[in-house]
Amino acid sequence: MDKIKKGETINVTSEEMTRFLFTLSDAVDAVLGALEHSKGGEVFVPQINSYTLPSCIKALSRILKVEVDTNIVGLRPGEKLHEDMLAKTELPFTYKVPDINLLQIRPQYTNKTYQDFEKYDGPEFNSALWVDDNSVTLGFLILRGLDD
Secondary structure, eight states, X not given: OXXXXXXXXXXXXXXXXXXXXXXXXXXXXXHHHHHHHOOSSOEEEEOOOEEEHHHXXXXXXXXXXXXXXXXXXXXXXXXXXXXXXXXXXXXGGEEEETTTTEEEEOOSSOOOOOOOOEEOOSOOEETTTTBOOOHHHHHHHHHHHHHO
């Protein structure tokens, strides 16, 4: 934000890179939902959209009403283009938590009794598969995150 306000060039790793955008209030909702539905041993994954880095910059430039120059710098060693939150191997153990955007991944081997949640039948949760480049939505989320 400071660089954009100053009119500085923004370094972008890759135009294809995606990242999940999660506001503070979304994080609090996810933690409270996980606490409410936890039996022990599960992993909770929030279902959220991801965005390309250029779409984030575009949304911020619209919010701040300034032109933004970018410089593509390339991936650094070990850096991923897309983040994974739910792998294909976890799909058989994944359930949709009702009334909240959370997935519950249950331990493979346990004698615990879990809630009767609906089985999750979606794809793995990779940021490349959940991209929303809608600048209006993204701008709202950015502003909401700044307010938090």
